Structures are given as structure tokens and as C-alpha cells.
Amino acid sequence: MSASVSVSFKKPVQVLMLGWEYPPRFAGGLGKACSGLSQAMASLGCQITFVLPTFPKRIVESHLRVVGARELLVESGWPKELQIHSHVQREAVQSPGNIVRIETEAKLFPYGKHPTGELPPSVLRMLGETFERVTKKLGVERQTFQKEWASTEPEPYVPPLPNPRKEEKEEIYGSNMWEEIERYCFAVRQLGKSHEVDVVHAHDWMSFPAALEYKRMNPRAPVFMHVHATEYDRSGENVNTDVFRVEREGFRAATHIFAVSRYTAGIIEKLYGIPREKITVVYNAPDEGAKQMISSPKAQRSPHVVFLGRLTFQKGPDHFLEAAKMVIDAAPKRLGKVQFIFCGTGDMLDKLRSQAFRLGIEDRVHFAGFVEPRHVDQILMKSRVLVMPSVSEPFGLVALEAIHCGIPVILSKQSGVREVLHRALQVDFWDHEKLADQILAALRLKELSRQLVDEGMEQIRALSWEKSAHTVINSYRRYL
Amino acid sequence: MTNLCFYFQVHQPWRLRHYRYVEVGHNHDYFDHDKNAQVMRKVADKCYLPMNNLLLDLISDLDGSFKASFSISGVFLQQAEEYAPEVIHSFKRLIETGCVEVLSETSHHSLTSLFSPEEFVEQVNIHRELCSRLLKTPGKTFRNTELITSNAIASEVAKMGYRAMLMEGADRVLGWRSPLFGYHLKNSPNLLMLLKNYRLSDDIAFRFSDRGWAEWPLTSEKFTHWLKMIELENPVSAKGQDPFVGLFMDYETFGEHQWKSTGIFDFMRALPLRLLDTGSVRFVTPSEAAETMQPSAELDVHSPVSWADIERDLSAWVGNPIQDSAIRAIYRLEGAVKKTKDASLIETWRRLTTSDHFYYMCTKYFADGDVHKYFNPYESPYDAHIYFMNTVADLEQRLGLAPVEDEERIPA
Numbered sequence: 001m002s003a004s005v006s007v008s009f010k011k012p013v014q015v016l017m018l019g020w021e022y023p024p025r026f027a028g029g030l031g032k033a034c035s036g037l038s039q040a041m042a043s044l045g046c047q048i049t050f051v052l053p054t055f056p057k058r059i060v061e062s063h064l065r066v067v068g069a070r071e072l073l074v075e076s077g078w079p080k081e082l083q084i085h086s087h088v089q090r091e092a093v094q095s096p097g098n099i100v101r102i103e104t105e106a107k108l109f110p111y112g113k114h115p116t117g118e119l120p121p122s123v124l125r126m127l128g129e130t131f132e133r134v135t136k137k138l139g140v141e142r143q144t145f146q147k148e149w150a151s152t153e154p155e156p157y158v159p160p161l162p163n164p165r166k167e168e169k170e171e172i173y174g175s176n177m178w179e180e181i182e183r184y185c186f187a188v189r190q191l192g193k194s195h196e197v198d199v200v201h202a203h204d205w206m207s208f209p210a211a212l213e214y215k216r217m218n219p220r221a222p223v224f225m226h227v228h229a230t231e232y233d234r235s236g237e238n239v240n241t242d243v244f245r246v247e248r249e250g251f252r253a254a255t256h257i258f259a260v261s262r263y264t265a266g267i268i269e270k271l272y273g274i275p276r277e278k279i280t281v282v283y284n285a286p287d288e289g290a291k292q293m294i295s296s297p298k299a300q301r302s303p304h305v306v307f308l309g310r311l312t313f314q315k316g317p318d319h320f321l322e323a324a325k326m327v328i329d330a331a332p333k334r335l336g337k338v339q340f341i342f343c344g345t346g347d348m349l350d351k352l353r354s355q356a357f358r359l360g361i362e363d364r365v366h367f368a369g370f371v372e373p374r375h376v377d378q379i380l381m382k383s384r385v386l387v388m389p390s391v392s393e394p395f396g397l398v399a400l401e402a403i404h405c406g407i408p409v410i411l412s413k414q415s416g417v418r419e420v421l422h423r424a425l426q427v428d429f430w431d432h433e434k435l436a437d438q439i440l441a442a443l444r445l446k447e448l449s450r451q452l453v454d455e456g457m458e459q460i461r462a463l464s465w466e467k468s469a470h471t472v473i474n475s476y477r478r479y480l
Numbered sequence: 481m482t483n484l485c486f487y488f489q490v491h492q493p494w495r496l497r498h499y500r501y502v503e504v505g506h507n508h509d510y511f512d513h514d515k516n517a518q519v520m521r522k523v524a525d526k527c528y529l530p531m532n533n534l535l536l537d538l539i540s541d542l543d544g545s546f547k548a549s550f551s552i553s554g555v556f557l558q559q560a561e562e563y564a565p566e567v568i569h570s571f572k573r574l575i576e577t578g579c580v581e582v583l584s585e586t587s588h589h590s591l592t593s594l595f596s597p598e599e600f601v602e603q604v605n606i607h608r609e610l611c612s613r614l615l616k617t618p619g620k621t622f623r624n625t626e627l628i629t630s631n632a633i634a635s636e637v638a639k640m641g642y643r644a645m646l647m648e649g650a651d652r653v654l655g656w657r658s659p660l661f662g663y664h665l666k667n668s669p670n671l672l673m674l675l676k677n678y679r680l681s682d683d684i685a686f687r688f689s690d691r692g693w694a695e696w697p698l699t700s701e702k703f704t705h706w707l708k709m710i711e712l713e714n715p716v717s718a719k720g721q722d723p724f725v726g727l728f729m730d731y732e733t734f735g736e737h738q739w740k741s742t743g744i745f746d747f748m749r750a751l752p753l754r755l756l757d758t759g760s761v762r763f764v765t766p767s768e769a770a771e772t773m774q775p776s777a778e779l780d781v782h783s784p785v786s787w788a789d790i791e792r793d794l795s796a797w798v799g800n801p802i803q804d805s806a807i808r809a810i811y812r813l814e815g816a817v818k819k820t821k822d823a824s825l826i827e828t829w830r831r832l833t834t835s836d837h838f839y840y841m842c843t844k845y846f847a848d849g850d851v852h853k854y855f856n857p858y859e860s861p862y863d864a865h866i867y868f869m870n871t872v873a874d875l876e877q878r879l880g881l882a883p884v885e886d887e888e889r890i891p892a
Contacts, residue, residue, distance in 0.1 A: 330502040332883070423843065425862055433500060440501045441866040444885050447805035448865055454801075455843060 013476060014197040015041065016214065016221075017050040018188065018207035029397040030228045033260070033284050034203055037472065040465035044473060049195065051210075053184055119242060120182035122209040125216075126249050177206075185210045192217040199476050204228050205243055208250030215253075222255035222479040224472075226282070230267050233392045236314050248272045255479050258282045258472065260395040261416025267392075282471050283420050285463040286400045295381040295406035297453040303331075303338045303443055304383035308376065308398045309390075311346030316389035316412065316429045318348070318355060323389070325359040326436035327443075335443050339364055343371040343379060380405035384449070385442035389429045390415050399424070400460050408452035410438050420463055423455040482711045483724045483764045483772075484755065485674065487623070487646060488731035490528070490571075491553040491589050492520060493836035495857050496867045504874045510828065515857060520563040527735035532570040534734075534745060538752050539579045546752045547579045547763040550731070551623045554587030554607045555834055557614055568614055575615055581765035582611055584619035584642065590833035591797060593624050593633045594784065595811045603830065604640060621645065621766040625835050627676065627728070628794065630784040631666045638668040644770035646728060648787040649675035653779055660714055660723035664775035672770050673779070676728040676787060680706065685729035689742035697743070700750040704758060711760045721773055722762075728787065789844070797838040802865040806838060809872045809884040816879045825878070832871065840864035 017038055021031030038048050119127070188210040200223045202211035211223050231243045251257055251272050257279045259265040265279045305324070309315040324340040331338050342352070342365070349367065356365040371379065376398075380386065386402035386409045393415035400421070402409045411418045412429040425438045442449055497512040538546045552571065560567045574580045586592055586603035587610060593600045608618040622637045623646040637645050649659030657663075659675040683703070687693045695702065707725065714723045730737065738744040755761040788796040797803060810832050817829040841861045858864040869884075876883055 326502065330504075334883070426860065433502075434498070436502070437500045437866060437870070441869065444501075444883075445802075445805070445865070445869055446885065447801040448862060448869075451801040451843070452862065 012045050012047045013199060013473070013480070015046050015048045015476075016188075016191075016195070016197040016200045017048050017203070018184075018200065018210050018214075019050065019203035020053055020206050022050065022052050029284065029395060030204065032287075032397060033228055033395075036285060036287065036465040037282075037468060040469035041472060044466070044469050046469075046473065049191075049197065051184075051188060051191065051207075053180065118178065120178050120185075122182055122185040122213050123178065123242075123246060126209050126212050126253070127245050128249070181206060181209055185213045189213050189217065197221060198480060199224065201226060201472075202250075205231070205247045205250060208246055212250070212253055222476070223253065224256050224258060224475070225250050225254040226258040227264055227268060227394070228260055229394045230264065230271070232267055232271055233264075233314055233394050234312075236391060251278075254278075256280065256475055258475070260284055261419050263414070263416040263419065264394040280471060280475050282468045283416075283463060284395045284397055285465045285468055286397070286404065286460055290400060290404040291457075291461050292404070293406050293453070293457055294377065294404060297406045297408075297450045298446075299381070299406060301384050301407070302382055303336050304341055304379075305338065305439055305443075306341050306343060306379060306383045306386045306402075307389075308343045308371075308380075308386060308402075309388070310344050311342060311348040311352060313348065314391045315344075315346070315393070316391050317342060317346075317352055319389040319391075319429050319432060319435065320387055321352060321355050321359060321361075321365065322432040323387070323435040323439060324365065325361050326432060327439050328361055328364055330436070330440060331443065337364065338443065339366060341366045341368055341379065341383070343368045343376065345370050376401065377405055380407055383407055385410065385439060387435070387439065388412060388415060388417075389427075389435060391429050393417070400463075403453055403456040403460055406453055408442050408449045408456070410435065410442070421456055421459050423459055424452060481722045482707060482761050483722050483769050484707070484761050485724065485726050485764050485766060485769055486548040487583070487726065487728040487766065488548065488550050488733075489623075489729070490550055490556055490731045492516070492523070492556045492559055493589065493834045494555055494559065494831045495519075496837065496871055498858075498863075499867050499870045499874075501870045501873065504870060505877050508828075508874060508878065510871045510874070511831070512857070516559055517563040520559050520567075523732060523736050524560075524564040524567045526740070527732050528564075528567045529570055530740075530745065531731065531734040531748075532567075532574055534749055535580075536574060536577070538749070539574075539577045542752060542756065544577065544579050545756060545763060547581075547765050547768075549581040549583060549621075549765045551583040551585050552611070552615070553585065553589040554603075554610045555589055555831065557610055561614070572615055575617055579765075581621065581767055582615055582617050582619050583621050583623045583646070583766065584608060584611075585623050586625060588830045588834050589625050589836070590830070591625060591628070591807070591835050591838070592833060593628060593636065594794070594798070595807060596814060597636055599814060599833070600636060601640065603833075621674075621770065626796075627787040628784050629665070629673075629786070630781050631668070633784065634665040634668040634671055634673070634781075638671040642671060644672040644674055644766055646726070646766065647673045647675055648785050648792055649678055649726070650785045650792040652792070653781050653785055657777065657779075658714070658723075660710065660725065661721065661776040662724065662769075662773040663777055663779045666778055666780045669775070669778075672773060672775055674724060674726055674766055674769060674773075676726045678787070678792075680725060681727050681729050684727065684744075684747075685733045685737065688733075688738050688744055688747070698747065700747055700754045703747075703751060704754045704761075707755060707761060708758055711758075721776070724764075724769055724773060795844060796842050797835050800841070800843055802843075802861065803838045803841045805884075806841060806865060806868050806872070809869065812884060813872070813875055813879060813881070816881055817875075820879070829875065832868070832875075837864070837868055841868070 019034045022034055038050060042048055192214045196218055198221065200211045200214050200221050202208055202223065203226045208225060215221060215223050231239045231247055251268060251274045257268060257274065259268055259279050259281055260283065262281055265276065265281055268274050268279055269276045307317055307320045311317050327338055356362040380402050385407055386398065388396055388399055388409060388411050390396065390412045391414060393412060396411065396415045396417035399409045399411060399417045408425065410425040410427060413426050414429055418424065418426055425442065427435045427438055494511045495515050496510055499510055535548060557568065575582060584604060585607055586600065587606035588603055590603060592603055612618045621644045622642040624633060627646060627648045629647045634645060659677050663673045663675070664671055665673060683698060688698050690696055710723060710725065734744055734748065752763070784794055785792055786794060798807065813829060817826055840856050840858055841864050843861045856864065858867065873883060
């Protein structure tokens with residue numbers, strides 16, 4: 001690391017990171033982003049305590065300590081977390097690396113499903129609900145609770161025990177989201193009693209209530225909300241108003257906000273009414289390994305066109321199919337049978353199946369289901385082009401992966417990644433005709449594909465988690 | 481005396497439609513008529529008509545002592561005829577004053593000088609005929625597309641009988657030599673090269689409205705002073721010749737690249753009289769300059785120079801994979817197209833040789849959103865490539881040829 005990029009804090013910045021995904025357990029780009037960023041920050045001298053809802057097994061990486069909190073929980077019985085947290089604290093001090101991960105027994109499902117049930121106290125407090133309404137809703141013993149409601153001490157409300165875990169089907173995100181959030185808040189509050197940090201850094205809305213709970217107890221710590229996706233990106237016009245409010249109040253209460261693209265910063269500004277100067281763009285970056293092409297654009301490939309992402313409205317898989325029909329009708333014979341491959345699952349699967357039938361292209365469309373990260377590369381390496389027709393895409397890390405595998409990408413103009421990968425084919429998600437034309441061009445024109453991959457690779461090499469970590473740390477500095 | 485030569489390039493390409501691959505075999509209409517008409521009318525109103533009138537006034541006010549020269553591309557003339565005939569009429573009036581010279585070039589503003597010597601000569605002849613018909617003057621001095629020049633190109637031009645040719649006064653060609661004198665290139669001793677003074681030219685064409693420029697605002701007084709300095713520093717050349725200052729630029733500088741509000745028209749209205757008042761500046765056309773000037777030395781221009789970008793080479797049109805494959809694809813059709821003897825098909829093919837199509841595919845400065853982007857009618861260089869290659873695919877099919885991508889197919 002050169003002198004110009006080293007960070008000169010007198011003592012290491014203590015960061016409390018709050019997030020819901022971390023490899024190897026993640027559902028999308030969020031987990032990768034969290035690990036990429038926190039590892040780069042740790043290498044720049046930050047000491048990070050990362051609180052996660054759950055983690056499957058004990059893992060020790062080079063500069064990352066994974067604490068088997070779930071096992072401890074099971075052994076000691078809920079709610080004796082104080083043991084865990086003293087354990088964690090000891091780890092934090094002794095850890096050779098700079099990242100400590102803590103798990104709480106909480107699961108969430110941020111995508112696709114809407115949360116149901118009553119809002120828990122932490123969220124109600126955040127949304128500015130009155131004490132009367134909260135006690136009425138929860139039936140909490142009034143006198144004790146009143147004393148605690150506005151105080152900085154954690155109130156005695158103990159969330160219900162989680163359901164017994166199903167060992168085989170480990171979900172990252174559980175079904176009663178608000179309960180999970182409250183359990184997560186509870187753990188962070190416990191941590192807040194004994195663990196003082198310089199900065200709180202919360203990733204996406206599920207961790208916003210916990211961040212503010214921590215701040216209630218330690219008001220001096222600046223709170224940074226890091227936005228990887230907004231409710232608008234997840235649900236489009238059908239936003240869950242409770243989630244939207246949690247986001248908006250989180251943005252308002254935050255000291256500062258990080259957004260993964262100017263595109264996302266624009267949404268936060270326009271849809272949530274947050275002043276632009278309160279937002280800093282922190283781009284995602286590829287892993288170091290992804291900066292080398294692992295397959296030449298010249299390699300022998302099948303005429304496969306890939307969609308990689310959740311099969312939900314906001315990812316635009318239906319637009320992909322409409323364009324597929326046009327491509328199949330127009331493709332010259334010499335290209336062979338062009339095939340369209342969906343990698344991912346989601347609530348639109350059935351609808352897409354019938355759409356393919358209706359279009360009469362079901363024999364050319366394949367639903368591969370959820371594909372393990374290590375198999376994604378293998379699919380990309382055998383294909384000719386990746387299409388990302390998102391209706392709204394905060395960033396879009398998969399675009400970088402495709403280039404890494406030697407194939408060009410077609411990006412929707414409603415995506416953040418185009419800000420760092422503008423040397424790519426771009427199209428409005430609704431412009432099926434143009435999308436089809438670009439797919440055909442990528443299949444037909446070798447020189448074009450080659451140049452897109454080469455120039456894209458050049459742009460990818462200019463990105464790094466270290467740069468992004470610097471942006472983050474420089475923002476911290478303004479408030480320390 | 482300083483010989484001052486204004487030369488203006490007038491050109492508009494036949495821009496392609498967003499031609500889709502699904503149209504191949506069904507639709508042979510490649511050009512964006514709406515866009516082309518719209519650009520022609522807009523620039524006619526903002527630049528061609530008002531600037532022509534300004535020059536007409538200058539010529540009559542100054543009793544013919546103001547002179548200028550133009551290269552007007554054939555594809556411009558075609559479009560002006562179709563979309564804004566009053567522009568042709570206006571140029572004709574300018575030429576009738578006898579103070580304006582029209583230069584020779586390729587009809588289709590093409591790169592044929594680099595890729596097809598035979599077609600190069602044909603396009604030059606087409607341009608001569610077109611200028612004779614529409615403007616009543618065939619042109620005596622040569623200027624190649626975007627001032628692209630090399631030893632080889634100069635030889636071809638000399639063979640066609642031209643006595644003088646315009647060229648970029650690029651540092652890498654001149655070295656320590658001055659752009660104020662005439663030169664000849666290696667192997668063509670009888671073709672006088674008249675050089676662009678890129679500093680003074682770009683002061684007007686690019687920097688005029690740049691508020692970050694130390695010399696902003698540029699006034700006619702200041703510019704006159706700079707020219708006087710040249711006169712003082714170069715009273716006579718080694719061979720007893722007057723210094724030559726070539727102010728070569730796009731005509732669209734006036735009113736289009738530099739908007740009227742920048743004061744560019746006022747500057748040009750005031751400049752000639754102020755220069756003439758010094759008593760040491762004379763306006764000349766390239767042919768007049770060629771009559772009095774001799775080559776002062778030989779220049780060796782092996783790899784072509786041009787007036788484009790800071791590189792002043794071919795990299796605006798040639799060199800990246802999509803540009804090169806598009807160029808290969810279109811020139812590959814030349815023989816088959818000509819064999820059809822179908823005049824309209826040949827003309828369509830020629831319109832696809834216009835250099836602008838390849839300029840739109842340039843990714844050199846794509847990141848900076850600069851001049852290339854400003855002039856690009858498409859969303860990206862890649863889109864420009866796709867529309868061009870889709871068009872080529874239709875042409876191939878009409879000619880009964882195998883698709884170019886088959887030829888380029890990389891063996892397994």
C-alpha cells in the first residue's frame with residue numbers, strides 16, 4: 001500500500017457493521033459487497049465488528065474471525081446472550097485480524113416476500129410512534145416500559161424465541177421479518193452496553209433500526225446507512241410502506257448515507273426526499289481474482305444468451321423473453337440454435353414459463369434455477385453474451401463477472417453499474433427491439449464482442465475495494 | 481506582407497438510421513432522412529446562411545480585398561439540394577464575387593485515399609462534376625478528407641494534376657520547421673503543400689469561447705496583434721517569400737460549435753478590416769498563394785497526418801477493432817457493387833464510405849464525453865457499429881455475398 005493511500009488515524013477506527021449477508025451465506029450482491037468492503041477497510045486499519053443474523057458454521061479466515069454464536073446460543077439457551085457478547089469482546093481484542101463477526105439468531109427475507117405482522121418496538125420508536133400506541137399494541141407492562149421508552153438503557157422487552165431451526169433448509173432470511181429485526185436489535189442493544197465503537201455502519205434497511213438502537217445508547221457515534229438496494233428497487237411500484245418508512249426514517253436519522261451508484265443516490269434523493277449532499281457514492285468492486293479474464297473472448301462458445309439474477313419484476317426477466325423471441329425469429333442459420341438461459345429463481349418463474357410457451361420459444365428457453373457461484377462462471381464461459389434488463393438495478397455486480405469470463409454484457413440504462421462500465425452495450429429495459437438487435441450483434445459480430453470485453457476489462461481493473469474503502473473512511477473522518 | 485488564407489470545411493454526412501438486423505433483406509432504406517434534414521436546416525439557420533451573408537457583406541464592404549476558400553463535400557451538396565436549396569444558392573452568390581475559391585476533394589468525404597486508390601480518383605472526379613454543375617467551379621487546389629495527408633496520398637493527388645494541397649502543420653511532421661512556408665512531400669516535388677497554422681486556427685475554432693483559456697476573451701485587436709508579431713518575427717523567409725498563415729477550420733465553427741452568443745460573428749465581422757488596416761496583411765486564396773510560393777523544403781510524411789484530435793493522425797477513424805472490421809466490411813464490397821452497374825446501389829455504397837461513420841465508432845475519448853460524443857448521433861460507438869454492420873449485412877445479401885462475419889470467423 002502506498003503512503004498516499006494509508007489512513008492516518010491515531011488509533012484504529014472501531015466500526016460496528018450491521019448487515020444480513022456475508023459469504024458463504026448470501027442471496028445476492030449484498031453479501032459480496034459487505035465482505036469486499038469490510039476486508040479492504042480492515043486492511044486499511046479499521047477494526048470491524050460485523051453483526052450478522054446467522055452463520056452456518058465456524059470458519060476462520062486469514063483476517064476474519066467467525067464466532068459460532070448460534071452454537072453458543074443453543075447451548076446456553078435464549079436469552080443469555082451476555083455470555084456471547086463478553087465472548088465476542090474478548091475475540092475482538094485478541095483477534096489477529098481486524099474483523100470480528102457476530103451472529104444473532106435472526107433471519108430475514110428482504111426480497112420478494114412482504115413482511116407481515118405487527119411492527120416491533122424498535123421500529124415503532126424509529127418511526128416516531130407514540131408511547132401510548134406502542135404499549136397498546138404490544139400490551140407491555142406500562143409502568144416499566146414508560147420509564148424505558150425514552151431512556152438510553154435497553155428496555156426489558158425481550159423478543160420471543162425463534163422457531164427451532166430446520167437443519168436442512170438453512171434460510172438466511174426468515175418469515176416473520178419484524179420479529180427477526182427485533183431480535184437483531186436486541187442483540188445489538190446488548191452489545192451496545194459493553195462495546196463502544198467510533199462509527200456505526202448499517203447495510204440496507206433491515207439493519208437500520210438496530211443502528212438507531214445502538215445510537216440511542218451511544219449518542220456520540222455517527223451512523224452511516226449504506227444502501228445496496230432500496231424498496232423501490234426490490235418492489236417497484238408495490239412498495240411496502242412500512243419498509244419504505246423504515247428506510248426514509250433511517251436516511252433522515254443517519255449522519256451520512258452511502259449509495260452504491262449515482263443512480264441509487266438519485267432514487268434516495270428523489271423518492272425519499274433526502275438532500276443529495278448527504279449521500280456519497282461508494283461503488284462496488286470486483287474481487288481481485290475477477291480482474292483477470294479467465295476465458296478469452298475468442299474461445300469456442302455456444303450461442304447461449306444468459307440472464308443471471310432473481311426472477312422478479314425489477315430484474316426484467318420478462319423483457320429478456322420478449323427480446324429472445326425477436327432474436328430467435330431473426331437469427332441467421334449459421335449462428336446455430338440460439339438458447340436463452342435463466343440462472344436464478346423467483347416469484348415470476350411460472351409466469352415466465354407460460355410467457356415462453358405463449359411466445360412459442362419454450363424449446364429455446366432454459367430455467368437453470370439457482371446456480372451456485374462457482375457454477376456461474378462455468379455457464380458464462382460457455383455463453384456468448386449476458387443480458388441485464390433490469391427495471392431498476394442499484395449496481396449489478398454480475399456484469400463484472402461476465403466480462404471476467406470473456407463475454408460482453410448488455411446493461412439496462414436503469415442500472416448503476418453502467419456508471420463504472422460505460423463501455424458496454426446499453427439499452428432501456430422496455431426497448432425490446434433494440435435489446436434484440438444488440439443480442440444479435442453480440443452473437444454475430446466477433447470484433448464487437450472482443451472490443452467490448454477488452455475495454456470493459458480495462459474499466460474493471462480501475463475499480464477496487466480499496467478505493468471504495470477510502471471513500472468510506474474519508475467520509476467517516478468528516479464526522480469524527 | 482503576411483499572406484492570410486481562410487479555409488472553411490463544409491460537410492454533413494448521410495447519417496444512418498437505427499437500422500435493425502431484423503430489417504435485413506426487407507428494407508433497403510438505410511439513411512435517417514428526418515435527422516439529416518433536421519441537422520441541415522438547423523445548421524443552415526445557425527451557420528451557413530448567416531455566415532455566408534456576413535462574408536458577402538465583408539467582400540462588398542472591403543471592395544474584394546477579403547478572400548476565403550471552402551471545401552464543400554459532395555454529400556453536403558446532395559443534402560443541401562434536397563433539404564435546404566437556399567444554402568446552395570447562397571454559396572453560389574459567394575463564389576460569383578470572385579473572392580471565394582472552392583477546393584477539390586472526394587465527393588463522399590471518404591477514406592478512399594487510404595483504402596482504394598481507384599475509388600479515390602473516381603470520387604474526386606465526381607466531386608469536380610458536382611461542383612461544376614452546382615457551383616460552376618471545379619476546384620484547382622486539393623484538400624483531402626480531414627486533411628489526411630501522406631507521401632503516398634500526395635503522389636496520387638499530384639498525378640491527378642493538382643499544383644497545391646492543404647495539410648495539417650503537425651509538429652511531428654514539421655519538427656523545427658515553420659508552418660509559415662510552403663513545402664513539398666517526398667516523391668511529389670511539384671505539389672506545393674500549404675500548411676495549417678494550428679495554434680491560430682484552434683484559437684478561433686476551439687478556444688474562442690473557452691473561459692478557462694488565459695487569452696479569453698479573444699478580440700479582433702488581440703488576434704491582429706498576434707499576426708503582426710508573426711510579420712515582425714518573420715519579415716521575409718529564407719527564399720524571399722512572404723509568410724503564409726493558414727487559418728483552416730470547420731465552417732460550422734461559426735454559429736454551431738461557437739454559438740452566436742459567444743460573439744464569434746462580431747469577431748469575424750471586425751477582424752478583416754482591422755487586419756487590412758495594419759497594412760501588412762493580405763488575404764489570399766490557396767491558388768493565389770500557390771502562384772507566389774515555392775516549396776522551401778521537403779517533408780517526409782510516411783504515416784498519414786490529419787487535423788483531428790490532439791494525435792493528428794488516423795486514430796479518429798481507424799485502429800480499434802470495430803472501426804477496422806467496419807472498414808474491411810465496406811471496402812470488401814467495392815468490386816461486387818461496381819459490377820452491378822446499378823447507379824443507385826453504387827451511390828448508396830459510396831455514402832457508406834463517408835469517414836464520419838467510422839468516427840462515430842471511435843472509443844478513444846469515450847470516457848471523457850468530449851467532441852466525439854458531441855458529434856455522435858448514436859448513443860455509443862458500439863451502437864454506431866451495429867447499425868453500420870446491419871446495413872452492410874443487407875448490402876451483402878443484395879449482392880449475393882456471404883456475410884463478412886463468416887469470413888472473420890475465428891477458427892476453433
